[in-house]
Amino acid sequence: MPSNLPQSANGFPPTIDEGRPASAPARWNEVRSQEHLVSGTVSFLLHLLAVLLLGFVFSISLEDEDAPRDLVMVIEEVETELTESGDSLLPTIQGGSPVEEEPQGVPVTIAMPTATPVAWQDAENRTAIDQATTRTAILSDQITLPTGAATGGGVEGRSGGLKGQLLANRGGTPESEEAVARGLRWLAAHQEQNGRLRFDHTQGPCRGHCRHPGSEACSTASTALAILPFLGAGQTHQVGEHREVVEKGLLFLAKQMHLESRGGDFRTPAGNLYGQGIATLALCEAYAMSGDEELRKFAQAGIDFIVAAQHEAGGWRYEPGEPGDTTVTGWQLMALKSARLAGLQVPQSAIYRAAHFLDSVAVKEGNWRGVLYGYQTRNPRQATTAIALYSRMLTGWHRSRSKLAQGVGYLADLEPSADDMYFNYYATMVLHHFDGPQWPAWNEKMRERLIAEQATEGHEAGSWYYPHEHSEVGGRLYNTCMALMTLEVYYRYMPLYGGAPTMALGGPPSAP
Numbered sequence: 001m002p003s004n005l006p007q008s009a010n011g012f013p014p015t016i017d018e019g020r021p022a023s024a025p026a027r028w029n030e031v032r033s034q035e036h037l038v039s040g041t042v043s044f045l046l047h048l049l050a051v052l053l054l055g056f057v058f059s060i061s062l063e064d065e066d067a068p069r070d071l072v073m074v075i076e077e078v079e080t081e082l083t084e085s086g087d088s089l090l091p092t093i094q095g096g097s098p099v100e101e102e103p104q105g106v107p108v109t110i111a112m113p114t115a116t117p118v119a120w121q122d123a124e125n126r127t128a129i130d131q132a133t134t135r136t137a138i139l140s141d142q143i144t145l146p147t148g149a150a151t152g153g154g155v156e157g158r159s160g161g162l163k164g165q166l167l168a169n170r171g172g173t174p175e176s177e178e179a180v181a182r183g184l185r186w187l188a189a190h191q192e193q194n195g196r197l198r199f200d201h202t203q204g205p206c207r208g209h210c211r212h213p214g215s216e217a218c219s220t221a222s223t224a225l226a227i228l229p230f231l232g233a234g235q236t237h238q239v240g241e242h243r244e245v246v247e248k249g250l251l252f253l254a255k256q257m258h259l260e261s262r263g264g265d266f267r268t269p270a271g272n273l274y275g276q277g278i279a280t281l282a283l284c285e286a287y288a289m290s291g292d293e294e295l296r297k298f299a300q301a302g303i304d305f306i307v308a309a310q311h312e313a314g315g316w317r318y319e320p321g322e323p324g325d326t327t328v329t330g331w332q333l334m335a336l337k338s339a340r341l342a343g344l345q346v347p348q349s350a351i352y353r354a355a356h357f358l359d360s361v362a363v364k365e366g367n368w369r370g371v372l373y374g375y376q377t378r379n380p381r382q383a384t385t386a387i388a389l390y391s392r393m394l395t396g397w398h399r400s401r402s403k404l405a406q407g408v409g410y411l412a413d414l415e416p417s418a419d420d421m422y423f424n425y426y427a428t429m430v431l432h433h434f435d436g437p438q439w440p441a442w443n444e445k446m447r448e449r450l451i452a453e454q455a456t457e458g459h460e461a462g463s464w465y466y467p468h469e470h471s472e473v474g475g476r477l478y479n480t481c482m483a484l485m486t487l488e489v490y491y492r493y494m495p496l497y498g499g500a501p502t503m504a505l506g507g508p509p510s511a512p
Contacts (some may be wrong), residue, residue: 153394154341155288157491159234166491170432171443176487179451180233183484186462187226188245190477195252197226199475209459214475218271220256222477223249224279229484231285232492238290250286253279254298262308264301272318273309277331280306281338288342296344303339306332307350314357324357325376330387330426337394355395358388371406386411386426393433399497404434412438416446419466421482432489433496450483 157166167177191197192204199214199222216222227249230242237247256279257264266279280302287295310316315324316332333354340346363372363380372380373388389407397404411427424446431442455463464483465476485492 152494152496153337154494155231155285155338155492157494158232158289159239163234163491166494170435170490170495171440171447172487172490173447175451176447179454180229180484180487182454182462183464183480183487184230184233184235184242184462186460186480187229187477187484188242189459191226191245191248193248195223195248195250197223197249197477199473199477201475201477206459210463210476211460212465212471212476214471214473214478216270216473216475218268218275220253220266220268220271220279221275223252224266224275224282225481226477227253227282228278228285229481229488231282231289232485232488234289236286236290238292246286250283250295253283257298257301259301260305263304263306264298265305266302273306273316273320273328274318274331276302276306276309277316277328277335281331281335284335284338284342284344287344288338299339299342300344303335303344303346306335307347310350310353311357312353313360314353314355315360323376326358326361326373326384326387326391327375327422329354329357330391333391333394351395354391358391358395361388368406368410370403371410382414382417383420383423383426386423386430389430390426390433393430393496399434405436408434408436408438412442416442416449419468420470421464421466421468421479421486422470425482425486428486428489433493435495435497446486450487454483 157163166172187197190201190204190206190210196204196219198204198219199216201210202208202213214222227246230240230246230249234240235242235246237243237250240246253266256268257266259265266276267273268275280299283295283299283302286292287299306316309320310332311321311324313323315326315329317323317325317328333351336346336350336354358373361374361376361378361384362370363374363378368380371385373385374380375384385407389404389411392404408431411430414427416427417423428442428446431439450464453464455461455465460476463476463480465471465479471479
């Protein structure tokens with residue numbers, strides 16, 4: 001990464017009238033009655049101790065003693081040396097040409113109180129939780145990481161011969177790759193000079209030539225979301241046809257970070273933790289792919305902020321310390337997974353708590369118990385079920401879990417949505433990484449639909465748009481990014497199951 005980076009220290013499911021029975025667990029070989037007595041006693045004592053420790057973990061209060069604090073937002077840039085103002089960092093460009101076309105001026109800050117009291121996670125208490133959860137994990141059967149554990153997910157398959165091998169073996173085609181190339185060119189054509197890409201693309205180089213702009217104003221989230229498909233295709237700020245696009249996008253993201261005592265805040269005055277998770281994910285992936293140490297500090301600071309902003313019940317929502325929802329939690333977990341794979345510091349307690357949150361939004365009764373998931377309650381939805389199942393994979397669920405297999409079957413029976421790319425993306429991730437008998441049929445339908453429905457004329461050529469509730473705010477740029485990442489599924493992440501062990505995010509043990 002060039003040295004001009006800012007330097008810093010730091011849809012509902014169909015009505016369920018009849019459920020499908022869960023698969024019967026495999027029966028192990030019988031043991032002698034004496035062995036039953038000894039092993040049963042030892043197992044009881046170990047699991048009792050594990051339960052007691054987990055009870056300790058989730059009973060610790062992590063509310064900050066500090067009163068609700070103001071978050072200082074920088075709303076203008078400056079071309080002088082790096083400076084600090086309170087808890088915020090005023091990002092700058094050191095040398096080179098200005099990144100904004102508008103006149104530069106004196107930096108202006110505005111104190112914006114958070115909407116609700118911020119219940120930040122305390123680092124000292126997190127250490128105690130980490131120690132307790134580590135002891136619990138040692139007592140659990142997951143310590144041996146048996147066959148079927150989620151140990152993959154790295155980014156090493158995005159380039160070279162391995163990319164071609166994964167593309168051919170896991171269902172990609174030359175036509176799907178051509179669609180990806182066209183989509184990346186559309187995104188590149190809509191990047192502003194300062195690296196920003198907007199959901200409302202009429203404000204940039206497009207100047208209204210493409211229909212269906214979005215209305216969401218958070219340019220951190222839109223830029224980060226747009227950079228992810230470039231990274232997924234193996235493009236970085238160092239290599240690739242679009243390296244300048246990636247470089248400018250990463251620089252823009254770095255300049256949006258506001259450093260404070262709890263980490264790097266990527267939210268903007270118009271943003272929330274959606275933008276935090278997506279921006280941190282992009283920087284973690286860019287660091288993992290390039291090894292650029294200048295990116296490491298931004299990625300780690302973003303992770304630190306995510307951990308501090310986690311609600312004590314394990315989820316994330318729009319503001320730090322707010323009770324979680326499944327969609328925001330999913331983005332934070334993807335960032336944490338990428339950070340761990342990149343060698344960054346991710347406290348184990350954050351993963352245990354996230355798994356606890358997923359338990360709280362899972363259907364609790366009937367044949368779909370633990371298979372379907374809601375948004376903030378246990379009322380199941382299609383998209384949140386797909387997000388939660390993928391999140392379960394990221395927290396370490398084994399492929400052999402009957403609940404995971406049931407969930408895969410449920411998603412496959414729904415088939416790809418005609419207009420909801422949010423559902424399609426997450427469902428594709430689940431089915432692809434599970435790699436069961438449902439994957440080939442799902443993949444063919446999803447792949448061929450996206451190829452056929454990509455725009456081919458005018459300024460819109462290479463993009464996608466589907467009229468759905470999510471599209472109202474995200475617009476054509478959001479749809480294009482989700483479609484591209486769906487078409488990159490074959491190589492974007494290494495298979496979670498059955499691949500060479502890397503660094504898994506361990507999750508708390510629980511019965512299928």
